[in-house]
Amino acid sequence: MLVVLVCGIGLGSAAALTLSAFSDNLVFFVSPSDLVKSAFNGRQVRLGGLVEAGTVEKSSGGQAGARFKVTDGSASVPVTFKGILPDLFREGQGVVVLGVEQNDGVFRASEVLAKHDEAYMPKEVAEALKKSGRWNPASGPPPPASTWNQPATEKPPG
Secondary structure, three states: OHHHHHHHHHHHHHHHHHHHHHHHHOOEEEOHHHHHHOOOOOOEEEEEEEEOOOOOEEOOOOOOEEEEEEEOOOOEEEEEEEOOOOOOOOOOOEEEEEEEEOOOOOEEEEEEEEOOOOOOOOHHHHHHHHHOOOOOHHHOOOOOHHHOOOOOOOOOOO
């Protein structure tokens, strides 16, 4: 009976250590709407969406970096990044940023990934556009990112 008890304690400890290691390395993928609604403050996440038009401000001086907003059409999150942006980074382009949301609501990115395909749209962004009524996949490609922050009742130009 003692051997079974010791084996059970050993197995339980091993399982607890394994689950602890997984939770430390787990990084969630969220859309801007999810980030605004949920409390991810201080936890590292991947934020996916499109770079909002007119919001990119590249750092001046000797330090590389930028400030911009990531949007899914329903919500926008301000992002700061210190470092060299990918060559494919631009307004209206799909982007995934890895970082932490601070208490002031600004997402501090440690890594910025830009997708090479201009038609790229993260699944979460596509779902947010469908839910908000801004895009029906049966009616064609998604609307241009420049129209996403207009009220849903407005018709996009074009």
